[in-house]
Amino acid sequence: MRTKLMQKQKMSKRGFTLIEVMVVTIVMGILAGVAVPSIFGLVEKSREKVDLTKLFYLRDALNRALLESEDILYNNASVADATLEKALKSETGVDLFILEMRPDLPGNVQNRHSNINPGSEMSKLVGSSGVWYNALKEAGFTGVADILIARESGNAWKKDGETFYSQPYTDSRGKTDYRTYPKEQLFISRLLNRGKEAGPKQGQTNYRVRVSFQWSRMDEHSRSIEVALLPAGKKMWQKSGRGSALVSDHGVCFSTYGPAGCADYKY
Template sequence: MLMQKQDNKKHGFTLIELMVVITVMGIISAVAVPNIFGMVEKSREKVDLLKLYYLREALNRALIEDESALFNSAFVKTGDKAQENLEKLKKALKSESGVQLFIVEVRPDLPTNVQGKHSSVTANSEMSSLVGNSGTWYNALKESGFNGVADILIARTNNDWKKDGETYYSVPYNNNSDYRTFPKEPMFISRELNKGKSSGLDGITSQGSGSKANKTNYRLTMSVQWSGRNEHSHSVEVALLPNGGKLSTANGEGSALLSEHGVCFSTYGDIGCKNYKY
């Protein structure tokens, strides 16, 4: 009887096969991992965008109850400049830039900074004093999750912002010569609205030109405009605008912030970022 010849050959992978597999896995990882992180970041940006819609809806609900709700502020009702401020507000709501409620200053090495005004930002429609500590604007910020912003604006107006408040932090930097104020409850969760468009200072698009160019940070304004710039619409739109940006121009196009992942921070939708640049 013939004995069956035993096959002693061992089954496994050769070194070349292993190298091929590792190489292929590396290529797949190089393509897939950034895409996964990009998808996660885009989702975070969309969550941040929702807060602009929440702010818009809060203001629009107030307008349904009272069509003059946007003028419910001590800033335009009391004081020697009340009438002047009221006219300025009416003009700003119809302007291409809208009403600049507050400024968000972003840079990669420090916390996001909330300001009421800044010399580098177009100030013809900046009206952070509108918010105050009560009324339509104040309530809308609270309802839409911008807790602490109103308190920061008040503290800055009263020159009392170089210390922590109940709803915000005040952090010294630059050898204690400057302070950054930001809510204890974070306003945004995306990298772009917390650290900017680059992980390094040199990668941030400059603001301004020539000797006044600022390459370490950039500022965005939370701005509000009558829908279609028509005061009879009795509704508003909201956007985060780069310095000099527009919510909506005569042809309906705007220049709101457009993220690296294609998210347009305007309640007008994609047309609100048609002319985006920084």
């Protein structure tokens, strides 16, 4: 009896074999490979939703101003009233500014760009005061407002401002250019800081979206503004009843229209 008891005690103290350790290690590796990306995906999706919230802040700031006066958006001599009204009722909307991203450099706020909205003059709406300027500042886009003013004022954007940085860099042609971005971080998600990977046809790492505004559902009688991030060639809201704003790989649709604002929305 005593001999059997001693044998059992020895077996309980023998520990794990090498094969058992290897099996456990493999299982843990598989679990980590599944769980870790999922956790990071949830974190990134949460960041994207925070960024989306800023678009709602911007929309609400403009709509609160509209409660005071239906004509308040037009108080800017730099853009003709008829031009602004036509743009607000169009499928593409009003492109107030461009957000340019790439993995190796800070984000770049531009007033317009030939590759995404050639000929647009709508950044002039911001001016140095008025409803557009105030809405940007109220919604946490202060640096953006000042960048647009500087970019519309000669070479003022080629040096740091009170609320933004101007960083020189060498472009693909070997020339010096500048990237302007707010001192207070604009967005926190990876997508809106690094952008999506450029396809082989583009041959570039820059990724640009237009920050656009439109009368809700393009209704000429509407006096409610919507906001969206639009990639090149995309429309904010179409007569067919859907928009084609930026949608992330995690299913976040960057449009205040909600899921209907993104044609590629799959969730």
